[in-house]
Amino acid sequence: MELNFHRHRRLRSTENMRALVRENHLRVEDFIYPLFIIEGENIVNEVKSMPGVFQISLDKLEAEMDEIVSLGIKSILLFGVPLEKDELGQGAYHNHGLVQEATRLVKGKYPEIIVVADTCLCEYTSHGHCGVIEGEKVLNDPSLQLLVQTAVSQAKAGADIIAPSNMMDGFVAAIRKGLDEEGFEDIPIMSYAVKYASSFYGPFRDAADSTPQFGDRKAYQMDPANRLEALREAESDVMEGADFLMVKPGLPYLDIVRDVKNHFNLPIVIYNVSGEYSMVKAAALNGWIDEQKVVMEMLTGMKRAGADLIITYFAKDVARWLKEY
Numbered sequence: 001m002e003l004n005f006h007r008h009r010r011l012r013s014t015e016n017m018r019a020l021v022r023e024n025h026l027r028v029e030d031f032i033y034p035l036f037i038i039e040g041e042n043i044v045n046e047v048k049s050m051p052g053v054f055q056i057s058l059d060k061l062e063a064e065m066d067e068i069v070s071l072g073i074k075s076i077l078l079f080g081v082p083l084e085k086d087e088l089g090q091g092a093y094h095n096h097g098l099v100q101e102a103t104r105l106v107k108g109k110y111p112e113i114i115v116v117a118d119t120c121l122c123e124y125t126s127h128g129h130c131g132v133i134e135g136e137k138v139l140n141d142p143s144l145q146l147l148v149q150t151a152v153s154q155a156k157a158g159a160d161i162i163a164p165s166n167m168m169d170g171f172v173a174a175i176r177k178g179l180d181e182e183g184f185e186d187i188p189i190m191s192y193a194v195k196y197a198s199s200f201y202g203p204f205r206d207a208a209d210s211t212p213q214f215g216d217r218k219a220y221q222m223d224p225a226n227r228l229e230a231l232r233e234a235e236s237d238v239m240e241g242a243d244f245l246m247v248k249p250g251l252p253y254l255d256i257v258r259d260v261k262n263h264f265n266l267p268i269v270i271y272n273v274s275g276e277y278s279m280v281k282a283a284a285l286n287g288w289i290d291e292q293k294v295v296m297e298m299l300t301g302m303k304r305a306g307a308d309l310i311i312t313y314f315a316k317d318v319a320r321w322l323k324e325y
């Protein structure tokens with residue numbers, strides 16, 4: 001019997017042969033490392049549900065940045081964890097708020113580091129929602145105004161990228177206009193364009209103390225069952241002037257990442273969220289999986305799906321592993 005088939009294994013025969021034909025690579029430049037800045041002094045709190053992730057106070061930020069920079073990481077994402085909250089989330093747009101002060105500190109010592117500011121209200125509101133509420137409703141347009149104020153105060157503090165995550169309609173248009181009016185036309189917007197109402201954010205809400213005090217976020221974040229809606233969301237943000245498009249979470253939504261990548265020509269960002277981190281960590285701590293190999297495989301999969309950049313709590317680990325390779 002004569003068989004006619006292709007010998008795919010020819011290109012897998014040795015490590016060097018595999019390296020020759022490898023299609024996707026991880027680079028330390030691909031990663032953005034999230035940091036939680038908590039109000040107070042001398043605080044380095046490990047987040048219970050996220051081993052290896054810490055809330056740190058401003059006075060501990062410099063040492064943290066020294067480590068981040070020494071690992072070769074070029075970009076960070078800042079979240080604030082204030083002690084006092086109010087209905088309108090005033091800490092978010094205070095000129096001396098946590099993210100603003102952290103930004104000044106980082107840019108003062110490491111001007112070349114890219115500071116991405118998360119622009120949202122949920123960590124600062126007493127009710128834990130991402131906007132202004134009336135009864136149990138999160139109001140769209142009044143929230144936009146506060147978001148703009150937040151973005152402008154972050155830009156004034158020196159943030160390099162504004163990353164709005166609250167999922168109000170029109171936030172990119174509003175923030176773009178607000179930034180331009182204040183002379184920040186060169187500051188890009190990294191829109192959390194496609195953000196699902198996901199249970200994978202659970203551990204983050206411990207880290208950022210941002211659990212909604214009533215209801216959930218389903219009236220503003222997206223239904224996990226939807227795909228076309230993701231394209232509509234991304235399309236709006238592109239038209240409104242976004243410079244980056246984010247898909248969040250990552251792992252359960254890689255099909256959406258590929259769709260967004262195929263439809264739009266902006267850099268695509270994945271947020272490899274807290275729940276994705278905690279699942280891997282928990283299994284690794286139990287000795288059930290090889291953490292390094294699983295993380296590298298997972299992140300490579302994200303790049304293959306179409307991500308240009310990845311926001312991940314694993315960034316420091318990956319930077320270390322990439323150095324060892």
Ligand code: PBG
Pocket residue numbers: 118120122130165166200201202203204205210217272273274275
């Ligand atoms: C704020 C925000 C959230 C995350 C990033 N920005 C939480 C949420 O929307 O509830 C989640 C990130 C993560 O889970 O790692 N709106």
